[in-house]
Amino acid sequence: xxxxxxxxxxxxxxxxxxxxxxxxxxxxxxxxxxxxxxxxxxxxxxxxxxxxxxxxxxxxxxxxxxxxxxxxxxxxxxxxxxxxxxxxxxxxxxxxxxxxxxxxxxxxxxxxxxxxxxxxxxxxxxxxxxxxxxxxxxxxxxxxxxxxxxxxxxxxxxxxxxxxxxxxxxxxxxxx
Numbered sequence: 001x002x003x004x005x006x007x008x009x010x011x012x013x014x015x016x017x018x019x020x021x022x023x024x025x026x027x028x029x030x031x032x033x034x035x036x037x038x039x040x041x042x043x044x045x046x047x048x049x050x051x052x053x054x055x056x057x058x059x060x061x062x063x064x065x066x067x068x069x070x071x072x073x074x075x076x077x078x079x080x081x082x083x084x085x086x087x088x089x090x091x092x093x094x095x096x097x098x099x100x101x102x103x104x105x106x107x108x109x110x111x112x113x114x115x116x117x118x119x120x121x122x123x124x125x126x127x128x129x130x131x132x133x134x135x136x137x138x139x140x141x142x143x144x145x146x147x148x149x150x151x152x153x154x155x156x157x158x159x160x161x162x163x164x165x166x167x168x169x170x171x172x173x174x175x176x
Contacts (some may be wrong), residue, residue, distance in 0.1 A: 018063070020163070021046060033067045062161055068125070076124040078105065081151040082130055085116035088142045093118070097139045105133055116147070130152070147153030 018026070024044040028035055037048040037055070044051070068147070073079055093111055100106050100120065103173045108121035123132045129149065137143050 022034065022054060022058060022063075023162040023164075025051060026058070029055075029064070029067070030159050030161065033069075073123045078125055080124045080126050080130060081154070083122070083149045083151070084120040084122055084134070085139070085141060085147045085149075086118040086120060086137060087145040088117045089144060090142060094140070094142055097143070100136065100140075100161050103133060103136070105129065 021044055025046075028040045028043050035043075037051040040055075041051045046054075048070060053139075055064065084130055086097070088094075088111060091111075095116065100110070101109055105122050105124045106120055107123055108119075110119045111117065112119050121131065122133060130150075134146060134148065137146055142153045
């Protein structure tokens with residue numbers, strides 16, 4: 001099923017295989033995107049020109065989509081983080097619902113399988129701003145219900161990681 005996802009997920013060529021150096025370079029960039037090629041080279045054991053060529057190849061292959069700054073929600077006046085499950089009649093991805101992305105409070109929108117049709121990750125100034133955002137949802141034809149999950153504490157918040165787990169533990173992680 002090759003449906004348009006409005007540029008959210010770009011399809012990269014099948015020949016864009018990642019080796020250990022590529023994954024280390026990507027890991028360094030995820031950790032700190034502003035590192036120089038020389039600095040990355042020191043971390044991964046390659047020369048700056050070699051890192052430059054690999055980064056250029058990773059960009060052209062679509063592995064690196066963009067470089068951006070990660071902002072602190074509280075510092076920019078939006079301390080309330082919530083995940084909103086949106087129930088709709090039918091599939092739910094309507095032009096009107098997709099317009100929710102125009103609000104800067106909406107950080108992510110995901111069409112999902114399960115007991116809801118779409119999940120929004122939103123960050124607002126507070127409960128009243130969340131309420132106003134939810135009001136915008138309910139005027140959209142086809143939206144039947146929503147459930148909001150307000151985040152109390154965050155223990156892990158990271159971007160996509162380049163590493164993959166190849167050898168999963170046979171037993172759950174041991175207790176300390």
